[in-house]
Each structure stands twice: as C-alpha cells, then as structure tokens.
Amino acid sequence: MSGSSFWRRKAIRSAAFQGGFLALIVALLVGATLTARANLTAQGLTSGFGFLWKATGWEMNFTLLPATTSDPYWWYLTLGLMNTLFMGTIGLAGASVLGLGLGLMRSGRNPAARLLATLYIELFRNLPLILQLFFWYALANALPAPRQSIEVAGALVNSRGIYLPGLTIGPGSVALMVLALGLGFAALIWVLTARRFGRMESGPRLRLAWGALGAGVIAALVAVVAGHEAGTVWASFPVQSGLKIDGGFRIQPEVYALAIAIMTYGAAYVGEIVRGGFKSVPRGQMEAAGALGLSPWQVFSRMRMPLAFRAMLPILINQYVWLIKATTLGIAVGFSDFFMIVASSINHSGQTFEFIAILMGGFLIINFSLAAVLNKLNRAIALKGHQATGAI
Amino acid sequence: MDLTAPAIEITALDKFYGAYHALKSINLTVAKGEKVVICGPSGSGKSTMIRCINQLEEHNAGLIRVFGTTLDDSLGSIDEIRKEVGMVFQQFNLFPHMTVLENCTLAPMLVRKISRAEAEATAMKYLEKVRIPDQAQKFPGQLSGGQQQRVAIARALCMKPEVLLFDEPTSALDPEMIAEVLDVMVTLAQEGMTMVCVTHEMGFARKVADRVIFMDNGEIVEEADPETFFTQPKNERTRLFLSQVLGH
Amino acid sequence: MTASFRKNYFGSFGSSLMTLFSLGVIGAILWALVDWGILRATFGADGTQETCQAAGGACWSVIATRWRVILFGIYPYEEQWRAGIACLVVALVIVLSCLPRLWSFGRLSMIWLIGTALFYALMRGGVFGLAAVNEQQWGGLPLTLFIFVATGVIGMPLAILLALLRRSEYRVIARVSGWIIDTIRSLPLLSILFTCAIVLPFMLPGFLIGEKLYRVLFGAALFFAAYQAEIIRGGFQGIPKGQEEAAKALGLSYVHRMTRIVLPQAFRLALPATINQFVIAFMETSLIVVVGFMELLAAGNTAFKTGEWKFAYAEVYVFIAFIYFAFVFGLSRYGAYLEARMNVGHAKD
Numbered sequence: 009m010s011g012s013s014f015w016r017r018k019a020i021r022s023a024a025f026q027g028g029f030l031a032l033i034v035a036l037l038v039g040a041t042l043t044a045r046a047n048l049t050a051q052g053l054t055s056g057f058g059f060l061w062k063a064t065g066w067e068m069n070f071t072l073l074p075a076t077t078s079d080p081y082w083w084y085l086t087l088g089l090m091n092t093l094f095m096g097t098i099g100l101a102g103a104s105v106l107g108l109g110l111g112l113m114r115s116g117r118n119p120a121a122r123l124l125a126t127l128y129i130e131l132f133r134n135l136p137l138i139l140q141l142f143f144w145y146a147l148a149n150a151l152p153a154p155r156q157s158i159e160v161a162g163a164l165v166n167s168r169g170i171y172l173p174g175l176t177i178g179p180g181s182v183a184l185m186v187l188a189l190g191l192g193f194a195a196l197i198w199v200l201t202a203r204r205f206g207r208m209e210s211g212p213r214l215r216l217a218w219g220a221l222g223a224g225v226i227a228a229l230v231a232v233v234a235g236h237e238a239g240t241v242w243a244s245f246p247v248q249s250g251l252k253i254d255g256g257f258r259i260q261p262e263v264y265a266l267a268i269a270i271m272t273y274g275a276a277y278v279g280e281i282v283r284g285g286f287k288s289v290p291r292g293q294m295e296a297a298g299a300l301g302l303s304p305w306q307v308f309s310r311m312r313m314p315l316a317f318r319a320m321l322p323i324l325i326n327q328y329v330w331l332i333k334a335t336t337l338g339i340a341v342g343f344s345d346f347f348m349i350v351a352s353s354i355n356h357s358g359q360t361f362e363f364i365a366i367l368m369g370g371f372l373i374i375n376f377s378l379a380a381v382l383n384k385l386n387r388a389i390a391l392k393g394h395q396a397t398g399a400i
Numbered sequence: 401m402d403l404t405a406p407a408i409e410i411t412a413l414d415k416f417y418g419a420y421h422a423l424k425s426i427n428l429t430v431a432k433g434e435k436v437v438i439c440g441p442s443g444s445g446k447s448t449m450i451r452c453i454n455q456l457e458e459h460n461a462g463l464i465r466v467f468g469t470t471l472d473d474s475l476g477s478i479d480e481i482r483k484e485v486g487m488v489f490q491q492f493n494l495f496p497h498m499t500v501l502e503n504c505t506l507a508p509m510l511v512r513k514i515s516r517a518e519a520e521a522t523a524m525k526y527l528e529k530v531r532i533p534d535q536a537q538k539f540p541g542q543l544s545g546g547q548q549q550r551v552a553i554a555r556a557l558c559m560k561p562e563v564l565l566f567d568e569p570t571s572a573l574d575p576e577m578i579a580e581v582l583d584v585m586v587t588l589a590q591e592g593m594t595m596v597c598v599t600h601e602m603g604f605a606r607k608v609a610d611r612v613i614f615m616d617n618g619e620i621v622e623e624a625d626p627e628t629f630f631t632q633p634k635n636e637r638t639r640l641f642l643s644q645v646l647g648h
Numbered sequence: 649m650t651a652s653f654r655k656n657y658f659g660s661f662g663s664s665l666m667t668l669f670s671l672g673v674i675g676a677i678l679w680a681l682v683d684w685g686i687l688r689a690t691f692g693a694d695g696t697q698e699t700c701q702a703a704g705g706a707c708w709s710v711i712a713t714r715w716r717v718i719l720f721g722i723y724p725y726e727e728q729w730r731a732g733i734a735c736l737v738v739a740l741v742i743v744l745s746c747l748p749r750l751w752s753f754g755r756l757s758m759i760w761l762i763g764t765a766l767f768y769a770l771m772r773g774g775v776f777g778l779a780a781v782n783e784q785q786w787g788g789l790p791l792t793l794f795i796f797v798a799t800g801v802i803g804m805p806l807a808i809l810l811a812l813l814r815r816s817e818y819r820v821i822a823r824v825s826g827w828i829i830d831t832i833r834s835l836p837l838l839s840i841l842f843t844c845a846i847v848l849p850f851m852l853p854g855f856l857i858g859e860k861l862y863r864v865l866f867g868a869a870l871f872f873a874a875y876q877a878e879i880i881r882g883g884f885q886g887i888p889k890g891q892e893e894a895a896k897a898l899g900l901s902y903v904h905r906m907t908r909i910v911l912p913q914a915f916r917l918a919l920p921a922t923i924n925q926f927v928i929a930f931m932e933t934s935l936i937v938v939v940g941f942m943e944l945l946a947a948g949n950t951a952f953k954t955g956e957w958k959f960a961y962a963e964v965y966v967f968i969a970f971i972y973f974a975f976v977f978g979l980s981r982y983g984a985y986l987e988a989r990m991n992v993g994h995a996k997d
Contacts, residue, residue, distance in 0.1 A: 025821065041851075043853055047849075118670070121670045136972060139945055143961070333836035337938075339838070367843075371836060376834070482899035495891065511899040
C-alpha cells in the first residue's frame with residue numbers, strides 16, 4: 009500500500025465514533041423535545057415565552073425592590089435573582105470573615121484557640137447544610153410571640169423576625185449601600201495586593217487603599233440619603249403595638265435563618281481552606297524573613313499572609329461558587345430565591361420547560377460570570393511563573 | 401508476520417508536530433538479527449523515529465513495515481506489530497501497583513492468552529536472565545533504578561518479541577548502575593536478538609552494534625559500521641557530535 | 649514542660665487573651681450542653697411536655713417515643729425489622745469497601761451489587777415470603793441509605809464512562825463530554841433533582857417514566873458522576889504518560905490498558921477526593937426532602953411537628969445530627985488516615 013492510503017482507516021474510525029456519538033446525543037435531545045411537545049399539547053398547555061409579561065397573581069415573601077401580585081413574571085424572576093445574589097453575597101462575606109478568623113486560629117500557636125477552631129470546623133463541616141438550616145429556622149420560629157418580644161439593645165426579637173432600629177430607606181437603597189461598601193472593601197484589598205500597584209511606595213499605596221474604601225463609604229452614604237424620603241424621620245425604632253410591631257426594620261426568619269446557616273457552614277469550609285493556604289507557605293520562606301530581621305508581625309503581613317492568600321484563592325473561588333448555589337436551599341424554608349420563584353412559577357403557570365430553561369440558564373450565567381470575575385482577580389494577584397511553593 | 405522479510409523497513413517516513421518537521425523522509429532497513437545503534441543530539445528525532453515503529457507516535461507519511469506487515473492505522477496491524485516489537489523506555493515505566501512478577505506476566509496472559517503457570521515460568525526464566533529472580537515479589541518502588549530497568553527488559557522479553565527497541569535505556573540511571581543494564585543488553589545482542597537502540601553509550605555501540613546511525617535535525621546523516629563510524633566519520637556534523645560526546 | 653506551656657498559652661498578652669477566650673467559650677458551651685442535655689434532661693418514654701418543661705432541660709422522651717418514626721418513616725410497623733437489617737447491610741457494604749484487601753474492580757463491584765440486591769429484597773419484599781412494601785412507604789434512615797447506595801452504584805460507572813469520554817482522543821467526543829460535565833457541575837443539585845422529579849416525565853415516553861424515586865435517583869447519580877468524573881480526571885493527570893505507553897508497547901488492548909493500568913492508578917491517586925465525594929453525597933441525600941421524600945430529615949420533621957412534641961425540635965435535630973455526624977465524621981477521618989498512609993507508604997524512586 010502506498011503512503012497516502014494511511015488516512016483511510018483512521019479517518020473512518022474517527023468519523024464513525026464521533027459521528028455516532030453526536031448522532032446519539034442529537035437523537036436524545038430531539039426525542040425528548042418531541043415527546044415533550046406531544047405531552048404538552050395533549051394537556052392543552054402552550055409553549056413560548058409570552059407568559060413572561062403576564063401577571064403572576066401570587067406573592068413573594070421577601071424582595072429587595074417593591075413587588076405586587078400584579079407584577080409580571082419577568083419582574084419576579086429578576087427579583088428572585090437579586091435575592092439569590094443578595095443572600096449569596098451576605099453568606100459569602102460572613103463566611104469569609106468568620107472563616108478567616110477560624111483559619112488563623114487553626115494556624116496559630118495557641119493550642120486553646122486551635123482546639124476551639126477545630127471543634128467548630130469539625131462540627132459544622134460534618135452535618136448537612138439543610139439540617140443546619142432546619143435547625144436555625146426551627147429556632148427562629150420558636151422565639152416568643154411578638155407580645156413577648158425579647159429586647160436586645162433597641163432591637164426586638166420574636167418569632168416573626170428580628171426588628172432592628174432602621175433607617176427609613178427603601179430596601180433597594182440598603183442593597184446599594186451594601187454594594188458600595190462591598191466594592192470599597194474589595195478595592196481596598198485589590199490595591200493592597202495587586203501587582204499593578206507593586207511599584208508604589210507603601211505610604212501612598214496605603215493611602216490609595218484607604219481612599220478606595222473611603223469612596224465606597226461615601227457612595228454608601230449617598231445611597232442612604234438618596235433612599236430617604238424627605239420629611240420622614242431618619243431612624244425608626246421598633247415598638248410593640250398590640251399584637252404586632254410598628255416601625256423598625258424587619259428581618260424575616262427565613263432570611264436570617266438561611267443567612268446564618270450559610271455563614272456558619274461556609275465558615276467551616278473557608279476555615280479549612282485558609283488553614284491549607286497557610287500550611288502551604290514553605291517554612292523556609294518564613295525563616296528567611298525572620299533571619300533578615302523582620303518582626304513577627306512583618307513576617308506575617310508581608311510574607312505569610314500574601315503567599316497564603318494567593319495559594320488559597322483558587323480553592324476559595326470554588327467554594328464561593330458552591331455557596332451561591334447553596335442559596336437554593338432557601339426553598340426549604342420559604343425564602344424566595346431564584347430557584348423558589350421558578351418552582352412556584354412552574355406550579356402556578358404550568359410552563360414547565362420554559363422555566364426550567366430559565367433556571368438552568370440563570371445558574372449557568374451566575375456560575376460562569378462569578379468564576380470569570382474571581383479568576384480574573386486570581387490572575388491579577390498571582391505571582392508570575394510558579395506559585396512560590398518551593399517546588400520547581 | 402513473515403520472518404524471512406526484513407525485520408524493519410522504513411521508507412520515506414515523515415512526521416510533523418503541527419508545523420515542525422520532526423522526521424524528514426527517513427529511510428532505514430534493519431535485517432533480522434541485526435543490531436543498530438542510533439545516536440544524535442537531542443531533538444534530532446531519534447526517539448520519535450523508533451516510537452513510530454510501534455505507533456506510540458503516528459507518522460504522517462511514508463511506510464513502516466515490520467517483518468512484512470505494513471503498519472497502516474488499522475487496529476489489527478498495530479496489535480500484530482506491538483506483539484512482536486518490544487520496547488524498553490528511558491523512564492522504565494514499570495507498573496507501580498503490581499509486583500515485578502505481575503508486571504512480567506500481565507501482557508503474556510492477556511495478549512498471548514497463555515496460562516498463568518506458563519506465564520510465571522517464562523517470567524522467572526527471564527528474571528533469572530536479567531539476574532534478579534529474587535526480587536519477583538517486590539514492587540517497583542522498592543527496587544533501584546538499575547534493577548527496575550532490568551525488570552523492564554525482562555518484561556519486554558516475556559512477550560517473546562522478534563525485535564527489541566531501546567529508547568535511551570540508561571540515560572535515567574545513576575552511573576554505577578549503567579553497567580549492569582548494559583551487560584544484559586550485550587547478552588541479548590550476543591544471543592541474536594534484533595535490536596534498535598537509541599543511546600549515548602558509545603562503548604556499547606562499539607562492542608555490539610552492526611551499524612551505527614547518526615541522526616540530526618530529523619534526518620539520517622551518516623550510517624556506518626562502528627569501526628568506520630568512530631574512527632573515520634565522513635560528515636562534518638558527525639565529527640562535531642562525536643567530539644562533543646567522546647571529548648569529556 | 650511548664651516553660652513551653654506558658655509560652656504557648658500565655659506567651660503574649662494577645663495570646664493570653666486568646667487562651668482565656670477560647671477556653672472560656674469551650675467551657676461555657678460544654679457546660680450548657682451537659683446541663684441541658686444530661687443534668688436537667690428528661691429521659692424515658694413517659695415524659696410529657698409538662699414534665700420536660702418543668703425540668704428545664706432536653707426532652708429526650710421525644711426520641712424515646714418517636715424513634716421509630718424518625719428512623720423508619722411510614723414503613724409498616726411489623727416490617728420495620730427488615731428495614732433495620734437493610735441498614736445494617738449497607739453499613740457492612742461500606743465497611744467492606746474500606747478494606748484495601750478488597751480493592752479490585754471485580755470484588756468491589758460484587759460487594760456493592762450484592763449489597764444493593766439484598767437491600768432491595770429486604771425493603772421491597774415480595775420475595776422469600778416477605779410482604780411487599782411499596783417505595784412510596786420507604787422512609788427515614790433506610791431511604792437515606794438507599795439513595796446513598798444507589799447514587800454510588802449508578803454514579804460511579806457513569807463517572808468512569810464520562811471521564812473516559814472526556815479523555816478520548818476524538819476531539820468532538822472529548823469536547824462535548826466536557827460540556828456535559830461542566831454544565832451539570834454548574835447547576836445546583838436541588839435544581840437537578842427538581843427537574844428530574846417534575847420536568848422529566850414530560851420528556852419521556854410513557855414506559856420510561858417510572859417512579860419519582862428512581863427519576864430523582866438518576867438525577868442524584870448524574871450529579872455525583874459529573875463531580876466524580878472530574879476527580880478521576882485529576883487522577884489521570886497524575887499518572888506519568890509513560891505508563892500508558894508501556895502498556896501500549898506490550899500490546900495491551902484499550903480495555904485492558906484502562907482496566908488494569910490506568911484506572912487502578914488513577915483511583916489510587918484520586919482516593920482522598922473520592923472518599924470526600926462520597927461523604928458529600930451522603931450529606932446531600934438530605935436534599936431529597938425538598939422534592940417530597942421522607943428521608944431521615946423529613947421523618948424527623950414529622951416526628952416533632954405533629955402532635956404534642958412541637959417544642960422538641962432541638963432534641964430531634966440533635967438525634968439526627970448524631971447519626972449524620974457519626975457516619976460523615978467517621979468516613980472523612982478514614983479518608984484522612986488513608987491519605988496519610990498513602991503518602992508514607994509511597995516509596996520514592
């Protein structure tokens with residue numbers, strides 16, 4: 009045989025396998041679609057996305073922006089998405105702060121602190137999140153009735169929720185305020201760690217970092233002022249009147265139970281990741297820094313912390329993406345996150361496929377965009393070449 | 401398999417890695433019982449060429465025949481050729497989760513379908529030949545580099561191949577262990593095994609080779625018997641290479 | 649000894665504070681738990697709401713009276729012994745899977761398949777003179793264990809298949825498999841379970857629809873398979889390329905190469921992550937409650953939400969937590985032990 013006939017066999021095998029594989033997948037998809045269509049028409053349901061503009065007719069129990077029963081589905085879906093992101097952000101932030109503390113305690117020298125952190129982490133990591141959620145929710149519901157509210161520093165706590173003395177501004181402004189603060193904080197971290205600012209002197213760099221945080225704070229204040237209606241009081245305190253509470257700013261049991269559950273559970277995982285990050289900093293580096301005459305705090309802040317942070321970031325990213333998806337558990341306690349809105353919409357409207365497609369699309373977008381943003385952050389602060397793990 | 405045909409026939413072999421022309425129209429014939437040593441600078445394509453023979457690399461054009469069987473990319477021809485062509489790697493590549501004995505009996509039992517008893521007998525015979533029968537129940541991780549490479553040779557021999565390919569078998573060994581492996585290879589050569597050996601060990605080449613081939617830049621630059629090759633190299637590039645390798 | 653003790657615990661002002669704080673917190677929590685859970689608790693099945701609240705501590709009577717509901721759900725009373733044995737069968741399967749002696753594809757598959765068959769026969773009945781009990785009546789711990797076992801039995805072969813497809817030398821197959829795996833992994837498990845429970849019936853021809861339980865199981869298995877496929881892929885990446893080359897050079901076929909050389913090594917490398925994945929799968933069985941199954945958590949909810957035990961949520965949840973914790977902690981400790989053992993025993997070349 010001559011040289012060119014070489015291609016024949018391989019090409020045939022290749023085409024056969026790949027073609028067959030694709031054909032199988034296409035056949036499954038087409039078959040599913042056709043069956044679905046047949047079943048839907050048999051049940052008299054329409055398909056198409058026109059319903060998105062129809063009024064829902066049912067209520068959401070927690071929204072960041074105003075919503076009524078006559079609002080269209082697309083508005084509800086948007087609010088649900090906002091709720092998911094809102095809960096995810098709070099959960100993430102809380103878990104990070106608490107987890108950082110736990111990780112530091114675990115990596116420190118004090119055995120008592122290590123023990124406490126270990127007990128916490130092992131306890132919260134080895135129980136299912138939904139069990140923890142049910143527990144917090146049952147606890148929230150077992151609080152006394154509004155009549156016998158517990159008072160804690162001006163706030164009232166009872167089975168209908170936590171009533172905080174609040175600024176009389178709309179929930180949207182609250183969200184904006186939190187967002188502004190969050191961005192300011194993120195900017196602070198970015199300035200302090202990104203390579204782009206590596207050339208700056210430490211003095212101006214610190215000032216820039218604090219300035220970024222300050223800008224966030226000012227933006228938050230602006231949001232507060234903008235959300236305040238002229239003529240009303242600035243703050244309202246919860247006051248018991250009859251069977252209910254007037255005034256104040258109410259956090260529903262579903263909301264804080266889910267938030268607490270995600271934070272405490274997430275903190276256990278973040279704690280482990282933080283510990284792993286610290287563990288990966290080679291001992292030799294810290295000893296060298298010490299030998300150069302740096303104080304323990306300097307060794308920590310300039311050597312250990314930055315290296316540990318870079319090592320743990322990729323794993324943290326995975327954990328954050330997971331935490332956002334964990335907000336779907338809200339349906340178990342009635343928190344109207346994106347998933348619950350979709351599930352309720354399917355129940356009420358019967359437009360099963362369209363909503364499932366929206367659900368999957370929504371989560372795919374959340375997943376990929378979050379991963380993209382965080383990976384960009386990771387690349388921005390990563391050390392060039394191999395991470396300084398001491399390995400060649 | 402036609403054992404009267406030449407052991408290996410390579411005609412106009414071309415190989416590309418993307419745009420990089422790794423092998424440029426190679427022609428090579430190896431007769432049965434012949435021992436061929438291939439040397440050359442790294443990147444010259446020598447490993448690539450012998451890896452094309454048992455299709456660990458796919459060639460893009462040209463013809464490869466082993467004992468008359470053409471290597472087209474049908475699964476049948478690849479399987480047939482791999483049965484008769486054994487290979488010893490630079491990194492030994494012993495299976496770490498199996499004992500030495502299991503390493504040697506695996507392929508004969510699964511591919512040649514012989515019984516376990518027969519496979520183990522054959523394995524012990526070859527382990528004795530490479531002088532480590534007592535390590536049969538050990539795991540590769542417990543052996544030294546030299547021992548591992550000898551097990552690798554025994555493993556290849558257990559398939560009773562007609563041709564043995566060696567891809568820099570001693571390059572990953574500590575100096576004191578090179579001799580034990582080369583000794584085994586010399587024994588095999590003297591027993592009449594057809595061998596194609598990519599190596600830098602010129603002493604071995606002098607002792608055992610029927611032909612020494614120098615490759616550079618994807619081409620065969622010079623081919624000669626060892627005596628001529630080492631004392632009167634014809635090509636300038638060969639001379640340069642020899643001076644670098646033999647000089648230190 | 650005292651010198652280092654002082655240095656570690658009270659080395660600096662901050663450290664001393666930390667020690668006091670930590671020990672204080674641990675002590676306070678421990679005391680509260682002992683006080684609530686043991687000292688002032690009411691054990692025994694004859695406690696009632698009044699007696700419990702009079703004592704002020706935990707009311708373990710709810711467990712004493714309701715443990716059958718919590719553990720077995722609405723499984724028929726007389727047949728609950730079968731459910732108990734079925735749970736033991738699963739426990740045995742898991743313990744056997746942990747013994748390195750039995751780690752070959754053949755033996756592990758046998759153990760899991762026989763275990764599943766036994767479990768099924770015991771729970772479903774209808775054979776060997778056992779009364780038939782429909783899947784809809786399965787509940788509590790056996791249901792949790794069943795979901796876990798089924799997820800593993802269906803999910804692991806699926807994971808191997810997906811991992812091999814993703815590794816294929818044919819670009820189209822590799823890429824499409826990659827998309828499938830990545831898509832499944834980006835979705836929350838709950839949405840997949842929900843889709844399988846509610847949406848899938850529309851897309852399947854009548855004969856395939858089957859029980860909701862099996863559809864949901866398939867979804868859980870698929871989710872497990874997507875994650876496990878990536879773990880196996882990580883294992884593949886740790887195997888030196890020469891291993892497969894040596895196998896090819898010896899003439900081994902694709903199937904033999906994979907089953908004897910590549911997959912065993914990949915699994916050894918991926919073992920800690922695989923055990924972790926199993927632990928997560930066990931914890932995630934609790935999500936089934938959302939799609940309407942009465943596994944352990946849901947059974948616990950019914951135990952205290954109905955009747956006079958409404959206040960005893962903490963006791964019931966603590967009881968359930970013990971069960972989960974025992975299994976999850978045990979398995980993850982075992983995983984850590986294995987990992988340490990593998991790192992030590994791995995002889996360096």
